[in-house]
Structures are given as structure tokens and as C-alpha cells.
Amino acid sequence: MTTATSRAYDHVKQAILDRAYPGGALLSEGEIATAVGVSRTPVREALLRLESEGLVRLYPKRGALVLPVSPQEISDVLETRELVETFTAGRATIGPELIGELTRLLEDMRRHADAGDGREFAYADRCFHRSLVAATGNEILTQLYDSLRDRQLRMARLTADDPVRAADAIRDHTEILEAVRSGDRRRIRAAIHRHLQTAGSALRGRS
Amino acid sequence: MTTATSRAYDHVKQAILDRAYPGGALLSEGEIATAVGVSRTPVREALLRLESEGLVRLYPKRGALVLPVSPQEISDVLETRELVETFTAGRATIGPELIGELTRLLEDMRRHADAGDGREFAYADRCFHRSLVAATGNEILTQLYDSLRDRQLRMARLTADDPVRAADAIRDHTEILEAVRSGDRRRIRAAIHRHLQTAGSALRGRS
DNA sequence: GGCATGCGTCTTGTATGTAACATAGATACA
DNA sequence: TGTATCTATGTTACATACAAGACGCATGCC
Numbered sequence: 129m130t131t132a133t134s135r136a137y138d139h140v141k142q143a144i145l146d147r148a149y150p151g152g153a154l155l156s157e158g159e160i161a162t163a164v165g166v167s168r169t170p171v172r173e174a175l176l177r178l179e180s181e182g183l184v185r186l187y188p189k190r191g192a193l194v195l196p197v198s199p200q201e202i203s204d205v206l207e208t209r210e211l212v213e214t215f216t217a218g219r220a221t222i223g224p225e226l227i228g229e230l231t232r233l234l235e236d237m238r239r240h241a242d243a244g245d246g247r248e249f250a251y252a253d254r255c256f257h258r259s260l261v262a263a264t265g266n267e268i269l270t271q272l273y274d275s276l277r278d279r280q281l282r283m284a285r286l287t288a289d290d291p292v293r294a295a296d297a298i299r300d301h302t303e304i305l306e307a308v309r310s311g312d313r314r315r316i317r318a319a320i321h322r323h324l325q326t327a328g329s330a331l332r333g334r335s
Numbered sequence: 336m337t338t339a340t341s342r343a344y345d346h347v348k349q350a351i352l353d354r355a356y357p358g359g360a361l362l363s364e365g366e367i368a369t370a371v372g373v374s375r376t377p378v379r380e381a382l383l384r385l386e387s388e389g390l391v392r393l394y395p396k397r398g399a400l401v402l403p404v405s406p407q408e409i410s411d412v413l414e415t416r417e418l419v420e421t422f423t424a425g426r427a428t429i430g431p432e433l434i435g436e437l438t439r440l441l442e443d444m445r446r447h448a449d450a451g452d453g454r455e456f457a458y459a460d461r462c463f464h465r466s467l468v469a470a471t472g473n474e475i476l477t478q479l480y481d482s483l484r485d486r487q488l489r490m491a492r493l494t495a496d497d498p499v500r501a502a503d504a505i506r507d508h509t510e511i512l513e514a515v516r517s518g519d520r521r522r523i524r525a526a527i528h529r530h531l532q533t534a535g536s537a538l539r540g541r542s
Numbered sequence: 543g544g545c546a547t548g549c550g551t552c553t554t555g556t557a558t559g560t561a562a563c564a565t566a567g568a569t570a571c572a
Numbered sequence: 573t574g575t576a577t578c579t580a581t582g583t584t585a586c587a588t589a590c591a592a593g594a595c596g597c598a599t600g601c602c
Contacts, residue, residue: 132586156553167587169376172554173383180387182475189554189593204475211476215418268389268411269418272479339556363583374557379584396563396584 132166137174139164144183144194145281151196155184181275183282197283199332205283206328209276212261212269213324217316220263222308229259230305237301241294249294250281256301260308260320283331296326339373344381346371351390351401352488358403362391388482390489404490406539412490413535416483419468419476420531424523427470429515436466437512444508448501456501457488463508467515467527490538503533 140160143149157168157175164171175192178184182201184192195201220226236252254277261273300323307315347367350356364375364382371378382399385391389408391399402408427433443459461484468480507530514522 158553168554169586169588173380173585176380176383177387180384186554187594189552190595191553200472200474204473207473208475211418211422265407266411266414267407268415268483276475365583375584376556376558380555393584394564396582397565398583 131170132164133170133173136160136164136166136171137177140171140174140178141183141278144178145278147282149194151194153194154190155192155194157192182279201279202283202331205276205279206324206331209273209280210321210324210328212273212276213257213320214317216261216264216266216269217320218313220260221265222263222311226259226263227305227309230256230308233259234298234301234305237294237298241291241298244291246294253297253301256304260304280331284327293330297323300326338377339371340377340380343367343371343373343378344384347378347381347385348390348485351385352485354489356401358401360401361398362401363398389486408486409490409538412483412486413531413538416480416487417528417531417535419480419483420464420527421524423468423471423473423476424527425520426473427467428472429470429518433466433470434512434516437463437515440466441505441508441512444501444505448498448505451498453501457491460504460508463511467511487538491534500537504530507533 140149140155149155155175157171160175161168161171175184175186179186179192182195184194186192233252233256237249237256240246240249240252258270258273258277262270264270300319304316304319304323307319347356347362356362362382364378367382368375368378382391382393386393386399389402391401393399440459440463444456444463447453447456447459465477465480465484469477471477507526511523511526511530514526
């Protein structure tokens, strides 16, 4: 059986990302505890972790505020993502194993896009980028990148099922993969930059 | 009165950075709780936070392992630090206020170096760099940078009182400040790169 | 009306109890 | 000898209890 803490964590995180707990909501430990069916202790640990990830902020004796997505946060997340990804593009060790994984993930994206499964599509998308970052072997950056993607998920969930954007994403990723295959790091960086540019402008425009 | 959790946190963190709890040590909540004079609950929260910062790793039903500094960690921390700092050098908003703060901190460094106070010196050093990062306004990077410095502190504490390295650091920082004053971002980046290069090679060489 | 004050309620911060898990070392046995 | 099992001990994971802080609101006073 999974631990009570992780159940509480998953529940709250999912609810925040799905906007079931909207930005600005003030959560109480007890409320969540009864919702999940555990005691307050594991809930508290989950909230602490979510705070370190930047999703909530704990106010003493008041509750946990679901941080609203601010223009500042959008900007920070996108800027940091671009920094990490362009850096790793120039640094990842490119080998058959990485190429294989990227190819497989791109296939997944195509399949899920055809099936209209926005959720799985977004997941494959995410794994694609994550693989590139992880290929540098830098665990700090990899972990940072994961948290960035979580935060971005909250901003972008609404666009996940848009077929036009899906097609754009597939085109972009294909380009990135081609660039990786070519081994030309400048080209990889350029492809990633372009990709983030389009993704970012959509986000910034929306909020 | 400060909270029990923060007291536990400060105690454990300080002990780890000072190597009073050496890498490889297996801590138990109860042990720390009696040492700090609080119950196990706040200790647990402190350990959770320290785990998210990469200083310990919690093993279920076993205890908290103080992560030994690995070559991989050194490399990751230095690489990430350089990435963040060179990026922010090209992006920070340079104004009289930033220049004033850097000037003041450099003065502090000089003063503490003369006084032979390694601890205060290291603190001013850290603030100097932090100001540059914070001047981008990117809160994610600022927070990441702080955690990187903590981790590096653990690797470098031994060198803090070396007067030769202090002199080197002051020279490097003076150069950085000059570059900031000039407003030439390429020059700033170069100065920072040089600075991290020397600092890094000392670290890598030692471990 | 406007302001201070006190009360009731909600929520956390911390302490403590308890059961389950992990491990080491001893012991029994093939 | 080698291995499986048992047991004693240490440790957490989680639940629960309780006191204290924060806040809304009514009440009383000017």
C-alpha cells in the first residue's frame, strides 16, 4: 500500500494542477485530511512539500494558500525553463540510447494526439524534454526541471487538448529530434528556442 | 519565540554544514529531538525540508542519512552555479542601487578578511553573488541559487579561513564589480566565469 | 456612527502514543 | 558448513490530544 503522505500529496497536487483547488483558495489540513481519509499529520507533510515546490504558501495558524498563478511566476518559469533547456541542449551526451528514447516518445506523442488524448499527449511531451535534460547527468537541473513543468502544467492545462497546438508541438519536437540526430548543438539550441518561443507566447498571451 | 521546527531545522542544517553530523551519518528523529529539546514532530518536518534541499535522504523506518558529498554533487553544484550566474550576469538590471549594494558588500569582504573572520567573510561573499542573481527578479533562480550555496558551503568550509584564497576572492569580486559598473555584460560574464573557474578548480582538486 | 474589547470558532504547532517495519544477531537445523 | 528462522531492538509512519494564536463578530462604550 502506498503511504498516507503520498496519497495526500498526490491528491492535493492533482487538485491544484486541475484547478479543483483554485488559486487563491485557503485550504485547511483537517479539510484535506477528511477528504483523503488520513489524519492531519501526513497532510501536513504533503503541504510542506508542496510549499517547497512553490504551489502553496503556508500561513501560520491560518491555512495553506493555493498560490495564484501570477504574471511574474509565468515569466520566471518560462525564463528558467529556457535557461535549463538551452543549456542542456549544448551539454547532453548524445548517443543512440537518447535518440532511441526521444524517437519513442515522439511516436507516443503522435499516437496520443491522433487518439485525442490530451493528458497522455502532455505526458509524453514532458518526458521528451525531460530526457534531454536528464541526458546531461546533472541531477539538480533535472529535479528543477521537473518542478518547473509541474508549475507550467497549472498554467497550460487548458490548452492541452487543442489539436492545432498539438500539431505545432509535434512539428517542433520532430525538428528537435532531427537536430539531435544531426549532433549539431547549435541547431538543437535553435530548435528548442523556437519551440519554447511559441509555447511561451501562447501562455503569456493568455494570462 | 522562534518555532520548534525552525530551531530543529537550524540545528541540523548547521551541524551538517559544519560537519558535526558528517556525511554518511545516520540520524534518528529521537536523537535530534532530545538534542534540540523538542518533540519528534518538528524534527521530522525539518528533516523533510532538508531532504528537499538535498542535504539528507530519508530512508523509511531506518533514519535520515546525511548525504556524503560526492564528486557528482560537486560537479552538479558548480555547473549549475555557473549556469545561473552567467545567465543572470547577462540579464540583471544594473542600476545605482545594485552597484551600491555590491560596493558595500565588497567593503564588508575586505573588512572581514582583514579581521580574519572567515565566517563573516564567506557570508559577505555569498551575499555579493546573491545580489547579482536577485537583480534579475527571477525568484526561482534566486531560491535555487541559495540552495546551491548551502550545498557548496559544505564542500568549502575548510577553505574559508585561507588568507590567500580570500585575497584571490577579493580581487575577483573587484573585477566583477568593475565590470558591472561598466555595464558591459560580456565583461561581467567573463569576470564571473573566471571567478568560478578558480573557485571550482580548488574544490574539485580537493575532493 | 466609530472604535475598542471580549467571546466563540477555526486552524495550526507541538507533544505523545501505538503499531508496523527493518535489521542484526542468535539459534536451530539440514 | 551453510541457511533459514526467530527474536530483540531501534526506528519510523500515522493517529490523536491539547494548547495557543488568528480572526470574525457582536457587544458595549464614547
